[in-house]
Amino acid sequence: MSWIVLVISGVLEAVWATALGRSEGLTRLAPSMTFGVALVLSMGGLAWAMRELPVGTAYAVWVGIGAVGTVGWAMATGQEPASALRLLLVGLIVAGVVGLKLTQ
Known part of the structure; x- marks a missing residue:
């Protein structure tokens, strides 16, 4: 169960990071509210998962x-360019995350 909560919390991290970028310095209400809610849920889920999983x-x-x-x-929405090198580097991050899961 901790792994499921951790994955959901990681997805919520992407939500709050994206919302923070769209909030224009926390001056736009909807993205700012999304940021706040996703941040609290993401951190809460991370804390909950750390009860059973190693911190690192x-x-x-x-x-x-x-x-x-x-x-x-x-990259999917066109806000950042997608290139073969960038996709390779993102793939290496994914491989690292999967590797950490497999060693746990």
Whole structure:
């Protein structure tokens, strides 16, 4: 169950990071509210997962999922360029996250 909560929390990290970028310095209400709610839920889920998972592993997986989700969304929506090199580097992050899960 901790892994499921951790993955959901990582996805919520991508949500709050994207919302923060769209909030224009927390001046737009809807993205700012999305940021706040997703941040609290993401951190809460991370804290809950860390009750059973090692801190280093949980944090690395959480950050990795959030980073891949954020950059993936930005590339899919055209906000950031997608190139073969960038996709390879994102793939390496995914491989690291999967590797951490497999060693746990």
